[in-house]
Amino acid sequence: MNKSSSSDMTPFWTAVWSIVWKDLQIEKHTRQTLSVMIMFSLVTVVMFNFALEARLDAARNVATGLLWATILLAGTLGLNRGMALERENQTIDAILIAPISRSAIFLGKVIGITIFSLMLEAVLVVVFIIFFNKPLWRPPVLIVLVLGTIGYVAAGVLVTSMTIQTRTREVLLPVLLLPLSLPLVLAAATAVASYMFPQLPTWGEVQSPILLVIIYDILMLTAGFLTYHYVVES
Amino acid sequence: MELTRLNRTVRNLNWAAFIALIIALGFVFFFAPVERTMGNVQRIFYFHVGSAWVGAVAFFVALLGGVFYLRQPDRKWDTVSLASVEIGLVFLSMAIAAGSIWGRPAWNTWWTWTPRLTLVTIAWLTYAAYFMLRGAIEDEERRGRFAAVYTIAAFVTIIMSYLSVRILRDIHPTVFGGTLESAQGAAEGLQDFAPGLESARMGITLTVCVIAFSLLYAAWLANRIRLQQMMEEANRLKMRVATRLQGGHE
Numbered sequence: 001m002n003k004s005s006s007s008d009m010t011p012f013w014t015a016v017w018s019i020v021w022k023d024l025q026i027e028k029h030t031r032q033t034l035s036v037m038i039m040f041s042l043v044t045v046v047m048f049n050f051a052l053e054a055r056l057d058a059a060r061n062v063a064t065g066l067l068w069a070t071i072l073l074a075g076t077l078g079l080n081r082g083m084a085l086e087r088e089n090q091t092i093d094a095i096l097i098a099p100i101s102r103s104a105i106f107l108g109k110v111i112g113i114t115i116f117s118l119m120l121e122a123v124l125v126v127v128f129i130i131f132f133n134k135p136l137w138r139p140p141v142l143i144v145l146v147l148g149t150i151g152y153v154a155a156g157v158l159v160t161s162m163t164i165q166t167r168t169r170e171v172l173l174p175v176l177l178l179p180l181s182l183p184l185v186l187a188a189a190t191a192v193a194s195y196m197f198p199q200l201p202t203w204g205e206v207q208s209p210i211l212l213v214i215i216y217d218i219l220m221l222t223a224g225f226l227t228y229h230y231v232v233e234s
Numbered sequence: 235m236e237l238t239r240l241n242r243t244v245r246n247l248n249w250a251a252f253i254a255l256i257i258a259l260g261f262v263f264f265f266a267p268v269e270r271t272m273g274n275v276q277r278i279f280y281f282h283v284g285s286a287w288v289g290a291v292a293f294f295v296a297l298l299g300g301v302f303y304l305r306q307p308d309r310k311w312d313t314v315s316l317a318s319v320e321i322g323l324v325f326l327s328m329a330i331a332a333g334s335i336w337g338r339p340a341w342n343t344w345w346t347w348t349p350r351l352t353l354v355t356i357a358w359l360t361y362a363a364y365f366m367l368r369g370a371i372e373d374e375e376r377r378g379r380f381a382a383v384y385t386i387a388a389f390v391t392i393i394m395s396y397l398s399v400r401i402l403r404d405i406h407p408t409v410f411g412g413t414l415e416s417a418q419g420a421a422e423g424l425q426d427f428a429p430g431l432e433s434a435r436m437g438i439t440l441t442v443c444v445i446a447f448s449l450l451y452a453a454w455l456a457n458r459i460r461l462q463q464m465m466e467e468a469n470r471l472k473m474r475v476a477t478r479l480q481g482g483h484e
Contacts, residue, residue, distance in 0.1 A: 159387070162383065167370045167372065180387060180390070186356075231383055233379075
């Protein structure tokens with residue numbers, strides 16, 4: 001490391017992909033994170049249904065909001081699990097010693113947890129289509145879901161890496177992360193909601209919320225990229 | 235023990251803020267004209283915009299404090315950041331309270347979940363959580379570092395709320411840089427109760443208020459930083475006494 005850093009460092013994308021690959025391999029063998037996330041969100045959906053049962057129409061109208069709320073809540077589980085594993089197995093120390101840039105760790109983690117969240121969303125979309133009879137299969141809806149998830153996970157990885165090192169740990173994460181990601185969810189839910197009518201909206205109608213989601217993604221990814229090495233340094 | 239006395243900068247700022255606020259009140263009540271559709275209730279608008287403006291400035295200062303702290307881990311930047319978030323939260327609460335009082339006659343409700351009001355609530359929660367994060371970390375250096383990173387991430391909510399209200403449709407009037415949206419809103423009849431700046435006198439009053447609130451912010455910031463330094467000084471002295479007592483009398 002004394003010499004110029006770039007030549008000694010593992011190439012950026014190689015590092016990113018090996019972290020993603022590692023997380024996917026762990027998940028393939030343990031199947032802990034994803035199964036917990038899916039079970040939790042199914043319970044949440046049933047619980048919401050129970051709360052709104054008296055009026056199914058009401059439940060249908062708030063379906064997009066419910067979808068995002070479920071994703072957020074299940075997401076905190078996935079994030080906590082994803083980062084806690086690194087600590088429990090002390091792999092985080094190994095990763096920090098390895099000659100890879102901190103931004104690569106950040107991006108690797110974001111991609112890994114985004115993949116888990118997208119798998120969860122695939123299940124959730126089917127469940128919501130069945131339960132609430134909403135056209136969530138429309139391609140623009142799926143794109144907004146992907147975009148929203150990226151921003152949420154980017155904020156999540158940054159915050160979880162901090163909360164995991166504090167005294168209160170898991171308890172602190174939702175308190176910090178949920179308000180931080182709500183501006184994104186507000187825009188994303190608005191965008192998804194406008195696709196819930198039989199008639200497709202024009203681009204002009206959905207352009208602004210989708211733009212906001214993309215701006216949030218860029219801002220959070222940049223913030224994480226630039227500050228992540230201050231978070232994992234011990 | 236210089237700290238126990240108010241130093242000159244702090245004292246001058248205190249007086250400047252005090253006088254500026256009195257002048258601002260004079261402008262609001264005696265100089266600004268009575269608004270056409272809303273009458274006297276509209277006068278709270280100057281207070282509301284002033285505190286909302288300073289809230290945003292305070293959070294930006296907190297962000298700068300965070301960035302400087304990360305570049306050069308000096309305790310003073312952490313103190314600036316902490317003080318600024320605290321004061322920003324107070325100003326944001328004042329803006330929300332004033333807006334709510336204005337909303338009662340204007341929208342016939344204290345509160346409505348439009349994008350802007352929702353986003354302000356979110357920003358408030360985000361910055362309130364800042365103290366939770368600080369409280370959960372014992373190590374001083376790490377607390378400063380994490381708090382700095384958090385002020386940077388949290389400012390995204392401020393940017394988002396600024397952009398959202400200019401992009402999404404809302405009942406709330408836009409004062410700064412929102413000509414396009416207010417024209418759109420007016421066309422759709424959303425801006426019926428927009429206070430708007432009907433005359434130059436309103437513009438002048440608003441400017442005076444913003445300046446007065448900015449001075450108040452500066453004064454509070456100076457006082458809060460001084461308080462923090464005194465707290466740290468007191469802790470140091472306590473530690474010294476404790477070690478002295480443990481070591482036995484001499």
